Amino acid sequence: MTVRSRIVILVAAVAVLAAVGLASVLHASARSDRRDRAQAGGPEVTPGAVTLTGHGRVVFRNMAWGPHRDELVSVPADDPSGPRTASGVKCLRFYAASGTGVCLQAVHGPVSDTYRAVVLDARLHTLDHYDVPGIPSRARVSPTGHFAAWTAFVGGDSYAGTDFSTRAAIVDTRSGELIPSLEAFGIVKDGRPYRAADVNFWGVTFAADDRTFYATMATKGRTYLVRGDLRTRTLTTLHANVECPSLSPDGTRVAYKKRVGGLPADAPWHLYVLDLRTMRETPLAEPRSVDDQVVWRDARTLVYALPGDYGADLYRLPADGSGRPQRIASAAVSPAYLG
Numbered sequence: 618m619t620v621r622s623r624i625v626i627l628v629a630a631v632a633v634l635a636a637v638g639l640a641s642v643l644h645a646s647a648r649s650d651r652r653d654r655a656q657a658g659g660p661e662v663t664p665g666a667v668t669l670t671g672h673g674r675v676v677f678r679n680m681a682w683g684p685h686r687d688e689l690v691s692v693p694a695d696d697p698s699g700p701r702t703a704s705g706v707k708c709l710r711f712y713a714a715s716g717t718g719v720c721l722q723a724v725h726g727p728v729s730d731t732y733r734a735v736v737l738d739a740r741l742h743t744l745d746h747y748d749v750p751g752i753p754s755r756a757r758v759s760p761t762g763h764f765a766a767w768t769a770f771v772g773g774d775s776y777a778g779t780d781f782s783t784r785a786a787i788v789d790t791r792s793g794e795l796i797p798s799l800e801a802f803g804i805v806k807d808g809r810p811y812r813a814a815d816v817n818f819w820g821v822t823f824a825a826d827d828r829t830f831y832a833t834m835a836t837k838g839r840t841y842l843v844r845g846d847l848r849t850r851t852l853t854t855l856h857a858n859v860e861c862p863s864l865s866p867d868g869t870r871v872a873y874k875k876r877v878g879g880l881p882a883d884a885p886w887h888l889y890v891l892d893l894r895t896m897r898e899t900p901l902a903e904p905r906s907v908d909d910q911v912v913w914r915d916a917r918t919l920v921y922a923l924p925g926d927y928g929a930d931l932y933r934l935p936a937d938g939s940g941r942p943q944r945i946a947s948a949a950v951s952p953a954y955l956g
Contacts, residue, residue: 659683659927659948660701667691667704669713669739672956676718678708680928681948689720689741694914694954697931697946706741710753713737713953715762717790721753721769734767736790745793750784755861755910756951758790759823759830764847765790766821766830776819776860776908777883785818785832787847799832802845805853813837818852820861820910821845824868831855831862831871842871842891856896860886861910863919865936869893872901872911872919872936880906888921890936899938912952922950 659681667676667689675697679690689708690701708720709732718737723730732749734756751769754776758765766787773781787796799818804811817835824830830845834852842859843852862871871893874886884906890899901919911921919936922929927948934942 660698660946662690662701662703664705665702667702667706667741669718669737669741669953669955670716674955675952676711676713676955677931677946677949677952678711679703679948680925680950682927692946697949697952704741706737708951710756710767711951711953712756712758712765713955714758714760717758717762717765718953719756719758719765719767721749721756721767732769734765734786734788736765736788744790745788747786747788747795749786754783755785755820757821757823757910758953759827760825760866761827763789763791763827764823764830766823768819768821775883777885781817783817783819785821787821787830799845799852801850803849803851804834804843805851806841807854811836811854818843822862822864822871822910824864831864833860833862833873840876842873855893856891859891863911863913865913866916870936872913874907874909874911884908888919888934890938901934901936901938902940903932903934903942905942912954914954920945920952920954 662685673694674691675694676689676691679685679688685703687707689704689706692699692701710721712719716739720735722733732753733746734749735746736744738744749769751771753769755768768783768785771782771784785799813836815836818832821830821832828847832843834841834843840860841854842856843854845852858875859873862873864871871891875889876885877887886906888901888903888907907921909921911919914920917936918933920933929950930944931946931949932942933945
């Protein structure tokens, strides 16, 4: 046997051993992932195509530990606890409507993180992005997909106390025109023009007319539901003690969290629904404090997040005050129902 033949045989043997070793590692890794998931009781998550146009689907941020944590995942709306398809797109907060999404992301730097809002198309491709001047907390898209909004903490990091500052922005997803802060709008409070240095806004929710929206305004230690007008750039107070409003599909009701006396300072809210025609409040059958901007699953059902083993779980609840809360998905937050 020549030296050349021996070298060829040696190289071939090394290649075979390397392939066997790699296969063993991959098999062990897959087996370990399955074992870890089974031990943790987490949902099944696999990569695949995710779009914002699938009828009867819900997309949310996956909170389960593993390689797809924080990614947007898609599941059937009728089976939200079922296997998840992971998109590869990571978001801290998310919402979508009419094939347009807004994704609030962390941008990891060598010293500290910064944040941005990314406008997504129906295939989760980036259309535009904007700097966010603080920690993201809320995100919404108008029913037409023509506007997106987000809220960030620019001082403090919790709505529970009073020592915080927020910035709420709205962007026209067609033109890219950005309103960086609602503080530039004129305010009408109790029928009169109002100005104050301590005004904060958060929790935007849109009507279907591409003009009207609602949000929370805080000033002098109190919160108010305000109706906004994108054409006149004005905000008008409607009702006191309203935070993180969410407008119903028919535009007649607002679901929100309300501070209730006697509750702990770090968990002071109960869920309510306000009829915008009569201003009548209906308390909902959720006994726990909810710090979330709820989502209308349909005209009768609300969905929201509460703390869970992986960070957050999703629950549903009737919007008329009846029934009781039901957990529908673990390790999930920021749902958007499609179609």
